[in-house]
Amino acid sequence: MTKSEYLSLIDKTIAAGRYKADWKSLSGRKTPDWYYGGKFGIFIHWGIYSVPGFSNEWYSRNMYQEGTKEFEHHVKTYGSQKDFGYKDFIPSFTGSGFDAHRWIETFKNAGARFVVPVLEHHDGFAMYDTDFNRWNAAKMGPKRNVAGELKEECEKQGLKFCASSHRAEHYFFMNMGRTFESDIDPSKEWFDFYAPAHYEEKLGRDMIATTDTVDEAGPTDEWCEDWLVRTCELIDRYRPGLLYFDWWIQHENFKPWLKKLAAYYYNRAEEWGTEVTIDFKHNAFPLGTATLDVERGSLGDIFPYPWQTDTAIGNRSWGYTKDNTFKSSYECITTLIDVVSKNGMLLLNIGPKPDGTFTEEETRVLSEIGEWLRINGEGIYETGPYRFYKEGDHQIKAGTFAEGEIAYDEGDFRFTYKEGVLYAFQMKPSKEIHIKSLNTARYGTCVEHVELLIGDTGRSGGDSPVCHNSVAAWICDHEGLRITLKEAPESRMPQCFKITLK
16 A cells, blocks of 8 residues: 555545544543553564664664764774664664564563554654554564564463554664764665754754654654554554553644554554554653553652553663663562552563573563463452552652662552452561551541452462461551451562452
8 A cells, every 4th residue: 555545545534533633522531441441562673773782772863973982982992983884783673583473472461461663763664564664573683573473472362462663763863973973864765764864963963852852853744644654554454452652752843644654543443343552652642532641750649640650670771771770670569559459550671682591680570560460360350449558758749851770668568459359468568567548537437358369379270379367466546457467478569458348
């Protein structure tokens, strides 16, 4: 299908569908049950940037920016950017160890319910088979349709396949290569990989400024139209349950195209008989039309709309780098609990190596999260927020890029709720527990029964590795709910109390 034919299909689909390209029509959408109930998904940054494995996944931009450590590293390691550019990493991006079955099995064992691979990062290399970008993994590098293989395995193993596209930022991402002699040369046959690499002062050296300059230095209509067609083709070929976008689509120039994209996607989903949503950052979409995402941070309280935090196990980069540092499983688990208690979902990223294998650190963290969720997932999956989300003095700072491991103590709790049951997570476990918020002076005699979710040591590989015991005594009075365990906890991981309400 040509671009003009696709544009005609988009218009016809919107004209015939329930959703139109305006915010009123797109408002009031219900968050998909599989997403809201699933709570926990895996984000994947795997691409050409894993080959140099230096600094972070923005290597394709920074290697062309004089004065950066990536620029100096590139010249020292590979030679001048004129002779060895970003495109020249593609042959080394082999994916020889990529095993879609093993990937999805690992994520499923980690307790994830949905998977969101980045199908095109800012560098413009597509990880899926497409008619609109010859620079793709099906034809180059791994020479495999990575998206197609992952989708097939998700369907086999019962996880929801989703997708992320960062194509919008490619408009200018590698534009600093135009400021000196490099392979970003419009006269070369490979320039369509970098194009347009649009350069102007406000889309030049200061990348972060593009987050705030939403009414100037924006993309052309021609670019937005091309972006729309590519994204709709992705939707039709892979039918993702969730479509994630990074920043810059909040720019004013994207607004008409975002409305068209959302109307097309939502109408298509109705045709398929499935529930979908879009993840967005900043103010790209109005609330109620899509799902707000907070990058490497959090919101400060229970939010009236379901929302999402996305973060990575890796601290320094979303993609693979040789010197990355990693979060502990404890930090990832406490982040998950905190986000869910505020009516949110967690999207946790890993960055596979260029051969498609995982780092030992990320593999270990995923395994430990899975072990914890097999015991405590009852208090995570299918839950919603309670009247209040926390008790205690320690909390994640609100805002983007505000994450960090919190020094929780025995007085820190997070709460979730479903079907007459309150789940109280003690962030630092102890033998003597005191939940002051659940006092009879405030709520009356509201507690009927208290249990601790613990591993069933009497089973070996069983399907139900949870039993409810270990509570020696509990009392609920005007001072709160006080619980005494039979034994002191052996694990430092948060423990979950199942509190049946009267």
